Amino acid sequence: MCFLWGWRHGSCTALAEDPSSVPIACVYTHVRKPTTAQNSNFQILLSSQKATRSRMEPEAPCPASIPSVERKFHVLVGVTGSVAALKLPLLVSKLLDIPGLEVTVVTTERAKHFYSPQDVPVTLYSDADEWEMWKRRSDPVLHIDLRRWADLMVVAPLDANTLGKVASGICDNLLTCVIRAWDLNKPLLFCPAMNTAMWEHPLTAQQVGQLKAFGYVEIPCVSKKLVCGDQGLGAMAEVEIIVAKVKDVLFQHGGIQQS
Numbered sequence: 001m002c003f004l005w006g007w008r009h010g011s012c013t014a015l016a017e018d019p020s021s022v023p024i025a026c027v028y029t030h031v032r033k034p035t036t037a038q039n040s041n042f043q044i045l046l047s048s049q050k051a052t053r054s055r056m057e058p059e060a061p062c063p064a065s066i067p068s069v070e071r072k073f074h075v076l077v078g079v080t081g082s083v084a085a086l087k088l089p090l091l092v093s094k095l096l097d098i099p100g101l102e103v104t105v106v107t108t109e110r111a112k113h114f115y116s117p118q119d120v121p122v123t124l125y126s127d128a129d130e131w132e133m134w135k136r137r138s139d140p141v142l143h144i145d146l147r148r149w150a151d152l153m154v155v156a157p158l159d160a161n162t163l164g165k166v167a168s169g170i171c172d173n174l175l176t177c178v179i180r181a182w183d184l185n186k187p188l189l190f191c192p193a194m195n196t197a198m199w200e201h202p203l204t205a206q207q208v209g210q211l212k213a214f215g216y217v218e219i220p221c222v223s224k225k226l227v228c229g230d231q232g233l234g235a236m237a238e239v240e241i242i243v244a245k246v247k248d249v250l251f252q253h254g255g256i257q258q259s
């Protein structure tokens, strides 16, 4: 027997009946906006995955009750209120070019200022979703479900504000709650992006050092003429560099085969 669980934007996961970390019986998604990642060359065998039971509907028919159904590798993109959030649509589309990836985005409110949701061809979550979704005890807690769902997280850009929050454990929005609850056995990559003056402030090195001490992987910022006109370090790494690093980490974790 397996059970269905769904959330507002249409992701539906069927989990094994036994909550004691048995292999997932079947996982699938539906009603997602079409993505170029639909054609996957690699798949992860769910028989090797573990999961904790989520919300259940007893006796629901299992859409694929064979024990080892394959699924995509789940990449969660976090985006914060740096001007580099302009590059979110490009980043998502390049990630979707990697065969076998499923991508979901978690955004801060400030980040929304820099891109148009219509340009982001995947499910996008923000603070309102978390609070609209939870009405009673049996409802899903979005930040926990997202940290379970994700196999890898990349925060691009990571602005100075969220960097400071994450380094000190503050979790006052959906994105920082996901990170606060992050499973340290899974990779988390972060791409700092801020004005040079912010970057050069001694707090920044301390906070970046703290994230690296958690085992998170820094994709260093670069030096260039910033949008504010200043020249210097602080610009987010190029999207191609970020995607290459995601590929490297996926390869190390057995998520993809090297091309």
Ligand SMILES: Cc1cc2nc3c(=O)[nH]c(=O)nc-3n(C[C@H](O)[C@H](O)[C@H](O)COP(=O)(O)O)c2cc1C
Residues within 6 Å of the ligand: 079, 080, 081, 082, 083, 084, 108, 109, 110, 111, 158, 159, 160, 161, 162, 193, 194, 195, 198
């Ligand atoms: C036009 C504009 C561009 C900004 N760019 C950056 C940036 O590149 N890096 C940064 O750390 N903050 C930047 N900020 C400031 C952040 O948006 C601000 O600290 C905000 O509170 C961040 O919220 P968040 O971390 O919840 O997304 C910018 C603000 C504005 C108005």
